[in-house]
Amino acid sequence: MSEPSEWLIYRGIGEPHDEVPQLPPPPPWRDFTGGRGADGADGGESADRRLGIPGRVAEEHRPGAEELEMINAALYLRRPLLVTGDPGAGKSTLAHSVARELELGKVLRWPVVSRTTLQDGLYHYDAIARLQDVQIASHAAAGGGAGADAAQSVGSYIRLGPLGTALLPSDRPRVLLIDELDKSDIDLPNDLLNVLEEGEFAIPELERIADRLPDGEADVLDHDGNKVRIKGGRVQCRAFPFVVLTSNGERDFPAPLMRRCIHLELGRPDHKRLASFVKAHLGEEAARASDDLIAHFLERSRTELLATDQLLNAIYLTHAASPAGRDRLADLLIQRLDRPR
Structure with a gap:
């Protein structure tokens, strides 16, 4: 029997060995930084995987005139950019390239699957966790414990999704990547219309109690894990985010969505x-x-x-x-x- 190739680590011989440390460093796009930290100011780990280190795709490749014009049109008009093309054409990379060059921070990525709803992108309210904490607080109070401290505010159980975070009021826009929108069910493209047009949305759980909150404000977590303050139970953007919608062309989108977007087709x-x-x-x-x-x-x-x-x-x-x-x-x-x- 011929000897196995030298590069093989797993050889299928049924004998344990400790040769995993002999593996070369991972490909740059599979190099994870857990435990080492990542700098979110310039896009961090995710951008490095997309662009090369440090962002060499942007340095080596200059987009064509039409690509540049469509990207800038979306920036000027504050309209979403719908990017279509074959897998691997650089649709997702475009969002990271814009974020890095314009110093707009870490890209907010919202991957879409067939079960994705608009609510997933806006925010999540953990009603079950809140109910459990209220019950624990009630038992503690009945037993003479500090029950009042255990009952947390409603805002403690709300976390904004990537779309909700992108719409937070700020002086500089965030970059939001809504990846593979063509994989969604038939309702999501239509459900996005009003939010993308108005640049705001309501959180009913906070709206109902706004008059009982100090100054009508509540702290919630954003998609990055930071505490942010919501006033009156509504999120209203100040600088409209740079929204990149990608599609592999597996379906057509409704005309109302298309007319609200700048469309860029990336060739092979x-x-x-x-x-x-x-x-x-x-x-x-x-x-x-x-x-x-x-x-x-x-x-x-x-x-x-x-x-x-x-x-x-x-x-x-x-x-x-x-x-x-x-x-x-x-x-x-x-x-x-x-x-x-």
């Missing part, structure tokens, strides 16, 4: 742009050594649905591990996304 990346992605994340040497893989990827993408993430994975592995059968391994990692399952 060309060889130069893909090389800039690779250089940003893996360095100039990896980009130069993988020129043939990029060309092969582009040739296949003419007839197959592929994603840039697959190319980056293949280049990282074949460059970092240098396994035999490089082209074969790359083809295994870059499998067409539109094939029958």
Whole structure:
């Protein structure tokens, strides 16, 4: 039997060994900073994964004239930017690039699935936790304990979602990424209309008790985990957020939403742009050594649905591990996304 390739850590031989520390550093887009801290002022860990470290995609690639014009139109008009295109075209990266260049802080990301509702984006009220705390306080008071201290205000059980946080009043806009809106159910695009048009929303749990609150204000948590003050039970934006809605084109959106958005269609990346992605994340040497893989990827993408993430994975592995059968391994990692399952 032939010897296993040197790069293999798991060999399927059934004998325990401690070789995990021999793994090379993770790809930059899978390097998590738990325990080391992340700087939220410039977008932090999430932006580094999207843009390369430190933001080299923005340094290496200059967007085309139409892309720049549509982004700036959305900024000037205070309208959401609907970005459509194939997987891996850079739709989500665009939000992080704008946030970093304009110093708008950490991107607020709202990933959408089929069960996502407007309420998920605005805020969550934990009524069950509040009921439990009230019951505990009642028992403590009956037993002579400090029951009054245990009964927390309603605001303590409210946490704003990414959309709700983006609409908080501030002098500078936040960047909100509503990712893969086309995966939502039929109601969400229509439900978004009023909030995106008016730039405000109500929290009924606070509105009902506003007259009993000091100055009508209550403290709640925002999506970043910070305490913020809500007055009169309503959130009203001052600087409309830069909202990026992304779609892979799996469905059409209603006309009322489309007319409220600036629409940007991103085409498939060309060889130069893909090389800039690779250089940003893996360095100039990896980009130069993988020129043939990029060309092969582009040739296949003419007839197959592929994603840039697959190319980056293949280049990282074949460059970092240098396994035999490089082209074969790359083809295994870059499998067409539109094939029958």
